[in-house]
Amino acid sequence: MSEFKVTIRPRDNNIHVLELKGYLDAHTTPVLEDSFQKMLNEKKYRLIVNCKELSYISSAGLGVFMAFIEDVRANNGDIKMSDMSPKVFNIFDLLGFPMLYDIVKLEEEAAGKFETAK
C-alpha cells in the first residue's frame, strides 16, 4: 500500500495549507480526516488543500471533503484546492467537484480568493 501524508503549513491571512502527498484511498482517508478534524478543533476554517503531490484519490477520499465542507462553510471558511495533476483533477471533475469547490491551478490563486482576514 502506498504511503499517504498530510503536512499542515500556516500561511498569511490566517490561512492554513494542507499538503497532500501520495495515494488517498479507503485505507488512508483517516489521515486526512484527522487533519481536517484538527483544523476544526483549532477553529481554523480557511483552508487550502494543495494536491501537488497527490497521486490518486478514490471515492472514499472524495467523501472526506464532503464530510467537512459544511462545517467549514458554516463558520465562514472554505476548503479550496490547488495544484492538481490532470489525472487527479479528472477524478474530481467527473464527480462535479469544480461545481461545488474552488479548484484552482496554484495555491497563490486560492489564497487570493479568501477575503482579507478580519
Add this chain to the structure above:
Amino acid sequence: MRLKKILLLAGAFILSVAVFILNAATKNIDLDTSFLQHLRTLCNIFSFGAIYLYLQIVKREKQRGIVQGIGSVAVFAGIFLTIYLFISFLPWKGFETRDLTLFPRDYQTILFSSIFSIVAGIYSIVTLLYIKDLVLYKRKKATRRNFIVLIASLITASLSQLFSKPLEDSVVSGIFTGIAVLMIVTNSFRLAWIAYLPRKEKIYSLLYSLLSFFGFLVILIVFSQDAGWAEKGIHYYSPALFTFVQLTSIFGAVYFGMSFSSTLFHLPTAEAFDRKQTEISSLHNLSRLINQVFDLKDLAETATKMTTEVVQATSVWLEIIPTEGSFHKSGLMSHRNIDEQEINVLLSGGDKSVRMIVCQTKKVLMIDDMSSDKRTKHLPKLKKTSSLLIVPLLSHQNVIGILYATKEIEYGFDQDDVDILSGFADQVAIAIENARLIERSFEKERLQRELMLAQEMQKRLLPQELPVFDTVDMKAISSPALEVGGDYYDIVRINDRLVGIVIGDVSGKGVGAAFYMAEVKGIFQSLAKIFPSPSAFMIKANEALVTSIDKRSFISLIYSTIDIVTGELIVARAGHCPMLYISSTAKEYIRPQGLGLGMRTGKIFDETIEEKKIMMKSGDVCVFYTDGVTESRSSDGDEFGYERLLDVVDANKHRTAEEIKEAIIQTVWQYTDAQGYHDDLTIFVVKWN
C-alpha cells in the same frame, strides 16, 4: 460362573464329608501309609483346591478396595477365633496320643476337629488372597517372583508333612518352613500401597492392620499351647494343613505388624500427601477442561470450585476483566461461599484497594491477617474472612482476570498455596484466552455469513438477463472485487419504444454499499417509468437519495434512454465515468455535466445536470462502464485509462456486443496481469445493428 461356583462348593463339601466318614470309620486304626491314608490325603487336597477356586471367584466378583481387604482378613481371623472358643466349650473328649499318632476318643472329636480344620483352611486361603493384592500393589519385576516363591515354599513345607505321622518332625518340612519364613519376611516389606492411601483410609488401614495383627498373634498362641486341642485337631485332620495354617498365620502376623507400624509412620505426612494428590488431580482436570469448556461462565465456576478444593479456602471468587487494560470495570464471573456485597466491601478503596494493587503489580498478594495488615485494616471486619490470597491471571503480561481466596483463620495461606494457585492461575488464564479466541472466531464466522448474504442479495439486484431486441444488441458484465462490491447496472422498459439503461458506482464497499445499491435499484425501477427524461430522472433520484445517504457517501450514475425504433439515445451523467461512443465518423467520450447523487441537495444539482443526445446508426457502439475499467493498474502502477479503452472498442467495433465486452475484459485483465487485484468492474455494451 454360578454353576461353576455351585459345583466347586458341592465338590468341596462331598470331599470333606468323605474325609469325615473315613476318619469315623478308622477311628481306632493307625492308617500309617495304607491306601486309605492316601485316599484321605487326596480328598483333602482336592477339597481345599475347590475351596480355593471358589474363594478366588467370589473375591474377584466382590472387588474390594485395599483397606476393605484388610478389614476382611481381620473379620476372618475373628470368626476363626470365635469358632475356636465356641468348640472349646462343647462336650467332647479329645485325643489320645499313641506312638506319635492321634486317636480321637469319640465321634464328636472327629466332627469338631473336622469343622475347625476346614474353617482354618478357609481363613488361611482368604488371608493369602488378600495379602497377595497388597504385596503385588505397584509391583516390580521381583515382586511377583518373591511372592510365588513364598507360596511355593508354603505349600512344599506343608505337603512334606504328608509323609510323616501327625506329631512327627520332618527334616524336609523343617527346611521348607525355614525358606517360607524367610520369604514371609521378604514379602512383608512390600507395603507400597500405604503411601497412596488417602488420609481417612490410612486411619482405617491402621485399625484393621492392628486387629489383624492381634488376631494372628492370638491364633499363633492358641496353636502353640501344649494343653490346647487346636493344634491336635488340625494335626489329626491333616498335618499338612496345620503347617499351612500355621505358616499363613505367621505371615499374617508379620505382614500386618509391618503394615501397622508403617501406616503409623505415614500418618503425619498423610495430609500433605492428600493435598498433593488433590492438587495434581485438580490441575489435571483443569487442563482437560481447557479443551472442553468454551463458555467463560462455566470455566469460572469450575476454576473457583477447584480452587476451593485445592487450598481448602473458605470462600473463593473469580473475576474476568472484560477489556484489556481497563481495570475499572469488574467482571465478577463466579463466587463461592461469599456474596457480591461482601466482595465489594473487601475490594473497596478505589485505587488503593487490594484489587488495584494486584492489577498494577501483576503479582500475587497475600494478606495473613486482614485486621492488622495496613492494606486492609481500614476495611470493615467480615466474619469468616481473616486471611486473603489474590492471584492475577496473566496473559502476555496483561491482567485478564483475578482469582481471590479467603480463609477463616489468620495466616491461613502459606507459600505452598501461593505456588499452587499461581500454577493454577496460569492454566485458568490459558483457558480464558482459549474461550475468547473461540468466541471471536464464532463472531468472525457470523460476519462472514452476513457478508455472504449481502453478496447473494447483491447478485439478485443485477438483472438476471437482458432483453433482446432486433435493433440493439446489448451485453453486460459485473464482477465485484470484494465479496460485496459497489457497482450496479440495470435496465428497464419504460414503454414500447424506450429502454432505460443505468450504470452506477456506490462509494464504499461491503454491506453498506449493498444497502445503498438496493435503494438505488428501488428508485430506478420506480422513477424511470415516471420520468422518461434522463435529467428529470436524475433530479428526482437525487432528491430521494440525498436525505438517506451518509454525508460522506455518494453514488455516481450514468443513465441513458434508447429509442429502439429510431436509435435516439439521450444520456445524463451524475458524477459517473463518461459514455464511450464509437461510430463510423466519431470516437469520443460523451460527458454531460452533472454532480454525483447524494452530494448536494436541490438547486445546485438541478441546475448543473445536463443531457446529451445522439442518433445511433447501424454499427455504432456505446459503452458504459465503471472506474474499475479505466483505473485498473498495471504492475508498474500505470492506469488503464481512457485511451486504451477507446482503442480496444474501436478495434473491435465491427464485432457483436458480446465480443466487444469480452475484448475489453481480456485487454484489462492482460494489462493488470501481475497485479492480481482489480477494482469492481462493470461493463455495459450497446450496439446498434
